[in-house]
Amino acid sequence: RIQGGTGKCAFCERMLGADEVAAYESDMEHFRPKKGVTPWPPSAPIGQSSYPADLPVSTGKGKGYRHLPFHELNYIVACKTCNTRCKANYFPIAGRHALRAKSPVELLAKEKPYLIYPLGGLDEDPETLITFVGCKAVPAKSASEVHDWNRGRISIAFFLLNDPSSIPIMHFRGR
Numbered sequence: 001r002i003q004g005g006t007g008k009c010a011f012c013e014r015m016l017g018a019d020e021v022a023a024y025e026s027d028m029e030h031f032r033p034k035k036g037v038t039p040w041p042p043s044a045p046i047g048q049s050s051y052p053a054d055l056p057v058s059t060g061k062g063k064g065y066r067h068l069p070f071h072e073l074n075y076i077v078a079c080k081t082c083n084t085r086c087k088a089n090y091f092p093i094a095g096r097h098a099l100r101a102k103s104p105v106e107l108l109a110k111e112k113p114y115l116i117y118p119l120g121g122l123d124e125d126p127e128t129l130i131t132f133v134g135c136k137a138v139p140a141k142s143a144s145e146v147h148d149w150n151r152g153r154i155s156i157a158f159f160l161l162n163d164p165s166s167i168p169i170m171h172f173r174g175r
């Protein structure tokens with residue numbers, strides 16, 4: 001219900017199946033990882049493109065958000081690609097990980113996450129942070145708005161929005 005019953009992945013907004021097939025193409029995901037937080041970005045890119053060298057780095061912690069595994073605002077539905085390939089146990093933030101927190105809402109301002117919280121109106125509308133020039137995702141904010149600009153850049157890199165491994169190839173036939 002919190003995700004709005006859209007039938008979409010909370011991250012890439014790909015339509016998921018509407019019946020039992022959906023269970024094979026989607027996961028109930030923890031937005032903030034429960035088992036541990038892995039440093040981001042990974043040393044080897046997840047997709048085919050390397051990450052921009054000037055992306056902010058976020059440290060990892062051996063433990064996860066142990067008080068949030070069952071909090072309703074820490075659950076989202078995500079496609080297998082976003083959950084398994086991209087999200088995994090990464091959770092890049094500008095602040096410090098507050099692993100003992102008991103509410104995801106209090107963490108939005110405290111941790112300054114780079115990933116956009118995809119549920120309800122608790123965070124910025126993704127369209128204010130990411131826009132498109134043609135088919136290419138770009139940050140919607142200027143570099144002078146450092147944190148929001150980096151949120152756009154990191155979300156684009158994190159979820160492989162411009163990566164050739166994630167972009168469907170269109171074939172056009174001429175006459």
